[in-house]
Amino acid sequence: MPVHSNTSLTVLGLGDMGSALIRSWLTAGYAVTVWNRSARTVPKGATPTATAAAAVSANSLIVVCLLDDASVRATLGGIDLTGRDIVNLTTSTPAEARALSEWITARGGRFLDGGIMAVPSMIGVPDSGAYVFYSGSPEAHETHAAALSVPAAVTYVGADPGFAALYDIALLSGMWGMFAGAAHAFALIAKENIDPVEFAPLLVGYQQAMAAYAYGTAAQLAGGDYTEGVESNLSMMATTNGTLLRTAAEQGVSPELLTPFMALMNRRVAEGGGKESTTGVVDLLLR
Known part of the structure; x- marks a missing residue:
């Protein structure tokens, strides 16, 4: 029978991200059972198992961090x-996640899919973002909110x-x-x-300032009026593109x-x- 505990879990996958996750739980005092398809260094304090089945049998919370959707299915x-509650932290597409949820649920488990917005060095680090x-x-999700x-x-x-x-x-x-955009600018x-080191702060500052443009795009998409609040319309921006392309040619830079x-x-x-912002491009991409 799996261990139903608020302070124990199983992790399948000892890659860079899986290992970082394991270390964070160990540091927080969790008991962690681990398994990997190939021989890898096991974080100190974790309990390795010889098979995935043994690792899954050890706990009710199973975190999966493998290569792809196929490897998740092959492992489970x-x-x-x-x-068991299967938390899949393997990068997948929405369709793959939905199909995997059905597959897990049909076999008696509950399913959560996760998208990690971090690199391994950020995991378990307070205020890392x-x-x-x-x-x-x-x-x-409610059951394992504290562990997650x-x-x-x-x-x-x-x-x-x-x-x-x-x-x-x-x-x-x-x-x-x-x-x-940054690659082209450099x-x-x-x-x-x-x-380039002195140029970088200028680029970062400008990109950060322009990132707020997304709020306007979101409001226009929600409201349906793509001319609402427009200061620089699409016709003007499209004309300005000619200057960008000529500059690229002068500098010997591909515009691709x-x-x-x-x-x-x-x-x-x-x-x-022409009187809109760039929001209408979203509609073109949906065709």
Whole structure:
């Protein structure tokens, strides 16, 4: 029978993130049973098992932090999950999380999916800014709220098991756009007598200031009027893009990180959205 305890749990996966999670629980005084598919160093104080089945049988709270959805299914396949609460911290898509929830529930377990918004070095560190999106069984979330809050702050986003993954990937997608803009900016100055270290604070400050633009986009999406509060309309921004592209050419920089978004802006203007902000691009992406 699994151990029903507020201070014990099982972790499947001893990668960098799994190990960081384990250390945070050990530091907080939890008893942690662990298993990994291959030989890995076990954090001091954790109890290793020879099989995944043995690890699952040890506790009612099972945290899974593996490579992908297929590895989760391969690991849990054939194991009795009755009475277990499976918390999946393996990166997945919303559809994968929903299907896995059905698979776990059909075999007697409760399911929570998680999206970790942190790197391993942030786990268990107070005020690091780390947090985890969780979605799925409200009962499982309530039961294990204290344990789940040990490695990082908890943001529960609802009973739909796919929402944690969706929030996670949506934020990561926004991050990649920011990284792309930063990469292009650094490329523009690379051949000049400009110190990138001195330039970086200017870039960070500007990106932080512009990030608040998302609030306006959200309000326009909610209200349906994409011209509400517009100061720099899409037509003007699309025209300005020509200067950005000419500058890239002068500096010998490929525009490939910018042109896909610029093409969408031009399409929206051509369809009559010139007085809007860039919010209309969202509609183009949904087609």
